[in-house]
Amino acid sequence: MRTLFDKVWDAHVVHQDESGPALLYVDLHLVHEVTSPQAFQGLRLAGRRVRRPDLTLATVDHNVPTGDRRLPIADEVAALQLSTLVDNAREAGIELHDLDSPDQGIVHVIGPELGVTRPGSVIVCGDSHTSTHGAFGALAFGIGTSEVEHVLATQCVVQSRPRTMEVRFTGRPGRGVGAKDLILALIRRIGTAGGTGYVLEYTGEAIRALSMEGRMTICNMSIEAGARAGMIAPDETTFEFLASRPRSPRGEGWTRAVEEWRGLASDAGARYDRSIVIDADTLGPQVTWGTSPGMTAEITERVPDPADATSDAERQSYRRALEYMDLRPGTPLEGLPVDRVFLGSCTNGRVGDLREAADVVRGRRVASGVRAMVVPGSRRVKAAAEAEGLDRIFTEAGFEWRNPGCSMCLGMNEDILSPGERCASTSNRNFEGRQGRGGRTHLMSPAMAAAAAIEGCLVDVRTVARG
Amino acid sequence: MQPFIVHTGRVAALHRANVDTDQIIPKQFLKRIERTGFGPSLFFDWRYRADGSPDPDFELNRPEAQGASILLAGENFGCGSSREHAPWALADYGFRAIIAPSFADIFHGNCCQNGLLPVTLPEKAVRELVRRYEAAADGYELTVDLMTTTVRDARGFEAAFEIAAYRRDMLLQGLDEIGRTLRYEPAIEAFERART
Numbered sequence: 001m002r003t004l005f006d007k008v009w010d011a012h013v014v015h016q017d018e019s020g021p022a023l024l025y026v027d028l029h030l031v032h033e034v035t036s037p038q039a040f041q042g043l044r045l046a047g048r049r050v051r052r053p054d055l056t057l058a059t060v061d062h063n064v065p066t067g068d069r070r071l072p073i074a075d076e077v078a079a080l081q082l083s084t085l086v087d088n089a090r091e092a093g094i095e096l097h098d099l100d101s102p103d104q105g106i107v108h109v110i111g112p113e114l115g116v117t118r119p120g121s122v123i124v125c126g127d128s129h130t131s132t133h134g135a136f137g138a139l140a141f142g143i144g145t146s147e148v149e150h151v152l153a154t155q156c157v158v159q160s161r162p163r164t165m166e167v168r169f170t171g172r173p174g175r176g177v178g179a180k181d182l183i184l185a186l187i188r189r190i191g192t193a194g195g196t197g198y199v200l201e202y203t204g205e206a207i208r209a210l211s212m213e214g215r216m217t218i219c220n221m222s223i224e225a226g227a228r229a230g231m232i233a234p235d236e237t238t239f240e241f242l243a244s245r246p247r248s249p250r251g252e253g254w255t256r257a258v259e260e261w262r263g264l265a266s267d268a269g270a271r272y273d274r275s276i277v278i279d280a281d282t283l284g285p286q287v288t289w290g291t292s293p294g295m296t297a298e299i300t301e302r303v304p305d306p307a308d309a310t311s312d313a314e315r316q317s318y319r320r321a322l323e324y325m326d327l328r329p330g331t332p333l334e335g336l337p338v339d340r341v342f343l344g345s346c347t348n349g350r351v352g353d354l355r356e357a358a359d360v361v362r363g364r365r366v367a368s369g370v371r372a373m374v375v376p377g378s379r380r381v382k383a384a385a386e387a388e389g390l391d392r393i394f395t396e397a398g399f400e401w402r403n404p405g406c407s408m409c410l411g412m413n414e415d416i417l418s419p420g421e422r423c424a425s426t427s428n429r430n431f432e433g434r435q436g437r438g439g440r441t442h443l444m445s446p447a448m449a450a451a452a453a454i455e456g457c458l459v460d461v462r463t464v465a466r467g
Numbered sequence: 468m469q470p471f472i473v474h475t476g477r478v479a480a481l482h483r484a485n486v487d488t489d490q491i492i493p494k495q496f497l498k499r500i501e502r503t504g505f506g507p508s509l510f511f512d513w514r515y516r517a518d519g520s521p522d523p524d525f526e527l528n529r530p531e532a533q534g535a536s537i538l539l540a541g542e543n544f545g546c547g548s549s550r551e552h553a554p555w556a557l558a559d560y561g562f563r564a565i566i567a568p569s570f571a572d573i574f575h576g577n578c579c580q581n582g583l584l585p586v587t588l589p590e591k592a593v594r595e596l597v598r599r600y601e602a603a604a605d606g607y608e609l610t611v612d613l614m615t616t617t618v619r620d621a622r623g624f625e626a627a628f629e630i631a632a633y634r635r636d637m638l639l640q641g642l643d644e645i646g647r648t649l650r651y652e653p654a655i656e657a658f659e660r661a662r663t
C-alpha cells in the first residue's frame with residue numbers, strides 16, 4: 001500500500017545509497033533567468049554539457065518589465081541577465097520563451113498551460129514555488145543554483161526521502177472562501193516550519209471540488225508551510241484540464257497516459273507519517289496581518305495582541321511584525337485602508353483567478369487614491385482573459401492591465417511598493433520588504449483583493465454584492 | 468568547494484525566528500550573473516538606513532560582531548525562496564558556519580553546496596550561546612568541528628550536533644556533487660533506456 005508520493009518517488013530512483021540520499025531522475029527541468037546564469041557558467045568552467053536539453057524548458061519572468069514591451073529594458077543589469085539566458089539556452093539547445101514568445105510567462109504558469117507538467121513526473125526548477133506543479137500529482141520541488149547545475153549536467157537530483165503528511169480538507173467551503181483561504185488557514189495552523197521535511201498530500205472533499213487552478217494555488221504555497229512539496233492525486237478534473245493542452249499526448253498515447261495516471265492515487269489504507277484534518281466549511285476569508293504567511297487571521301478578526309502570544313519568541317516576532325506593518329493590537333482587520341492592490345503571481349495569476357476578481361469588480365470603480373494593477377501570469381492567460389473581455393472590466397474600473405511576469409510579487413522590476421504603502425496582494429509572501437522596502441503586504445484571495453480595490457480598504461468579500 | 472573540517476572564529480548573533488532569504492539578500496541584488504560579490508548586500512534592508520549609512524542597531528553592525536565568521540540564528544533560518552544568493556552572500560561576507568535550532572530545507576541544502584556549514588543545535592543550546600556572546604563584551608569565539616561534530620568554546624561549552632553522513636562527507640572533502648553523481652552514469656543511462 002503506497003501513497004501518491006511513494007509511487008512517484010519509487011518510479012524515479014536511479015540509484016539509492018545505503019541509508020543515504022537517492023539519485024532521482026528528473027522528467028522536466030524548468031529554468032528562469034535569475035537562478036540559472038551561475039549554473040550555466042559552472043558547467044562551462046567544468047567543460048560539461050547539458051545532458052537533456054529536450055527535458056529542459058526556459059522562460060523569462062522574474063526580472064521582466066510589465067509595461068510597454070516595445071521599449072528597450074531600462075535596467076542594464078536586468079537586461080544582461082535576460083540576454084544571458086537567451087545565450088545560454090541557444091548554446092545548449094534549450095527551448096526558451098523569451099519576451100517575444102506568445103508562450104512567455106511565469107515559469108509555474110506556463111508549464112501546466114502548455115501541458116508539459118504531467119502527473120507522476122518529477123519536476124524541478126531553481127525556484128521554491130515549483131511546488132505548484134504538484135497539483136497534477138507530480139513530485140515538484142525547488143532547488144538551488146548548484147542543483148540546477150547538477151540537473152543540467154546529469155538530469156538527476158540528489159534527494160533524501162522526505163516524510164509524508166496528509167492534509168485533509170473536509171466539507172465544502174462557504175461562499176467567498178476559496179483555495180487561497182484554505183492554504184492560508186493551513187499555514188496559520190501548522191506554522192511556516194510546520195511542513196519542514198515533509199511532502200504534503202492534500203485530500204478530502206474540499207480539494208476534490210477545486211478546479212486545477214485552485215489546486216495549483218494550494219500546492220504553490222506548500223513551501224510557505226516549509227514543506228518540500230505539495231501533491232494532489234490526479235482525477236477527472238486533472239485529465240480534463242490536460243486534454244486540451246498543446247503538448248499533451250494525443251490519441252492512443254493519451255488513452256494510455258490517462259490509464260497510467262489513474263493508478264497514481266494513494267492506495268486505500270496507505271500510511272502517512274502525519275495527518276491533519278481541517279474543516280473547510282468552518283473557514284471564512286483569510287488575510288495576513290504580519291510579515292510571515294503564518295501570521296494569518298480571518299477577515300472578521302482583529303489584529304492580535306503580542307501579549308497573547310504563546311512563547312517569548314512568538315511575542316517578539318509579533319511585536320516586530322506589528323511595528324513593521326504599523327498596526328495596533330485589537331484593530332479590526334476589516335476597514336484597514338490600502339494604497340495598492342496587486343492581482344497576479346504564480347499563486348493567483350491564472351485566468352480563473354482573474355475571473356474571480358472580475359466578478360467582484362464588474363461595473364464598479366477602484367476607490368480613489370488606490371493604485372490597482374493586474375499582471376496576468378502568462379501571455380496565454382492575458383490573451384484568454386482579453387478574449388473574455390476581462391481586461392475591459394478591469395481597465396474600466398481603473399485597474400492597470402499589464403504584461404506578464406512576476407512583477408510586484410517580488411518587485412525585481414520597477415513594480416514595487418513605496419515605503420509605508422499598504423498593499424492587498426494575491427501573491428504568496430508578505431516578508432518585510434518583499435514588495436519593496438518598507439512596503440506592507442496583506443496576502444489574500446483574488447476576490448478579497450478585488451474587493452479591497454473597490455472599497456479602498458480590507459473588506460469581507462461576502463458582504464460585497466456581486467456586480 | 469572549500470572543504471569544512473574545523474573552524475574557530477568570532478561569533479555574531481541574529482537571534483530572530485523565521486529570517487527569510489528575502490532579508491538575507493533582497494531581490495534588487497539578484498540580477499548579477501556571478502556567484503561572488505554579494506557580501507556587501509547581505510541583510511541590506513536591515514543593515515543600512517535609508518540614507519545608506521550602517522544602522523548601528525542592527526545586530527551585525529555591533530562592535531563585538533565585527534569580523535564574525537560564525538552566525539548564531541533563530542529557528543527556521545533561511546525560509547522562503549530557493550535563491551542560492553543567500554548562502555553566497557553569507558559566505559562572501561565571511562561566514563563559515565551558521566548555528567540555529569532549525570533551518571529551512573532548500574536553504575540548508577544550498578549552504579552545504581557552498582561549504583557553509585549549517586549546524587542544528589537545540590533551541591536551549593543556541594540560547595545559551597547567545598547569552599555567552601552577549602556576556603563577552605569584547606567578542607566571543609567558538610570552534611565548530613565537523614570531524615567530531617561538536618561546537619565548543621574556551622569556557623567549557625560543548626554540544627554535539629547531527630548532520631547527514633552524506634552531507635558531512637561532501638563538506639569534509641569539499642566534493643563536487645556533480646562529479647560524484649557522474650560515477651553513476653551507467654545507472655542513469657540504464658534508467659533512460661528503460662523508459663524509452
Ligand code: SF4
Binds near residue numbers: 108345
Ligand atoms: S510569481 Fe512570485 S513566487 Fe511566483 S515565481 Fe515569480 S517571484 Fe516567485
